[in-house]
Amino acid sequence: xxxxxxxxxxxxxxxxxxxxxxxxxxxxxxxxxxxxxxxxxxxxxxxxxxxxxxxxxxxxxxxxxxxxxxxxxxxxxxxxxxxxxxxxxxxxxxxxxxxxxxxxxxxxxxxxxxxxxxxxxxxxxxxxxxxxxxxxxxxxxxxxxxxxxxxxxxxxxxxxxxxxxxxxxxxxxxxxxxxxxxxxxxxxxxxxxxxxxxxxxxxxxxxxxxxxxxxxxxxxxxxxxxxxxxxxxxxxxxxxxxxxxxxxxxxxxxxxxxxxx
Ligand SMILES: [Zn+2]
Numbered sequence: 533x534x535x536x537x538x539x540x541x542x543x544x545x546x547x548x549x550x551x552x553x554x555x556x557x558x559x560x561x562x563x564x565x566x567x568x569x570x571x572x573x574x575x576x577x578x579x580x581x582x583x584x585x586x587x588x589x590x591x592x593x594x595x596x597x598x599x600x601x602x603x604x605x606x607x608x609x610x611x612x613x614x615x616x617x618x619x620x621x622x623x624x625x626x627x628x629x630x631x632x633x634x635x636x637x638x639x640x641x642x643x644x645x646x647x648x649x650x651x652x653x654x655x656x657x658x659x660x661x662x663x664x665x666x667x668x669x670x671x672x673x674x675x676x677x678x679x680x681x682x683x684x685x686x687x688x689x690x691x692x693x694x695x696x697x698x699x700x701x702x703x704x705x706x707x708x709x710x711x712x713x714x715x716x717x718x719x720x721x722x723x724x725x726x727x728x729x730x731x732x733x734x735x736x737x738x739x740x741x742x743x744x745x746x747x748x749x750x751x752x753x754x755x756x757x758x759x760x761x762x763x764x765x766x767x768x769x770x771x772x773x774x775x776x777x778x779x780x781x782x783x784x785x786x787x788x789x790x791x792x793x
Contacts, residue, residue, distance in 0.1 A: 543599040544587030550606030551579045557609050566616060567739065571746075571784075574777055578746055578754065579605070585757035594757055601749040608741050615741070625652045626730040633714060633722055643673040647680055649714075649724055654687060656728040663687050664694035664711050665724075703731050747778045 555576055562572035579602070586598035629652050635645035646669035654662035666684045670677050698711040703726040707718025716723040722730075751774070758770040 539592050540587060540589060540595040543595040544583065547583050547586040547599045547602045550602040551583050553609060554602065554605040555579050557613075567742070568784075571743075571781065574781065575742065575746055578749055581754045581757070582749060585753060585761075589757055589760055591756075591760055594753060594760065597753045598749075598757070601745075601753050605745055608745060612739065612741055616739075622656075622729055625656065625728060626725055628652055629722075629725045629728060629730065633725070636714060641672060643669050643677075653724060653728050658724075658727045659687065659691040660694045660698065661700055661711050661724065661727055663691060664698060667694065668712055700727055702726060743781050747781060750774045750778055 558567070558572050558575045558579070561567045562569055567575075582598040582602050586595050586602070589595050589598075629649055632642075632645040632648040632652075635642045636649075639645075646665055650662045650666035650669065653659075653665065663684065666680060666687065670681050670684055673680070694711065699708045700711045700723060701708055702716040702719060702721065702723050704721050705716060705719035707716055709715070709717045709723050714722060714724055716726075725731075755771045755774055758767045758774075761767075762770065
């Protein structure tokens, strides 16, 4: 076959663009401290490894796999980016709610804190819970809560009233808690923060896609690539290192330590 038309060459060329996008993204995340340097450099190593495999392997399927692996990364990149932005916004809302929780822990009838909680819940789409909380705040609050009363009427006209004795299901443990209480009756977690989506912040969701990608390409493409290209002892050592790295990353992801650098 003609040198220029080797399929590996084509797959290699097609790999360069997503590889560049992905490598720049990883460097950026390391600079902004969104991923640790271990994860960042491992990711860049995987990108370089995939490009090398795509260009050099004698096995067409492996070359194609490396190319696809990089394009998957290119598609994942905007999704992960979006996930990070959403998470940052959610983080801000969770901090507002945590501060309201602290105020209410000190003073159980802190109207301002209740209004604050209701506003965040409403914004996050937990309309019924927000309406119930705001109704409670307006009823028990002093005169002159005209603005809050007006907001409440608008919310109620859009979504209906929140029925008395309504219960919410804890998103962490599944237990039921009256909607006017702040802590889950079963697991004692801050149930309103979970209701507003705050559980996602605690679980560091978006970067998991990156780790799943990294572990998958390491085991499915890079390890066989090493096995084909390198003499046995070197290949075995490289594959062992890859597996150890994958285990380390899974462990760090499971602990939720990622993103703290
Ligand atoms: Zn619970």
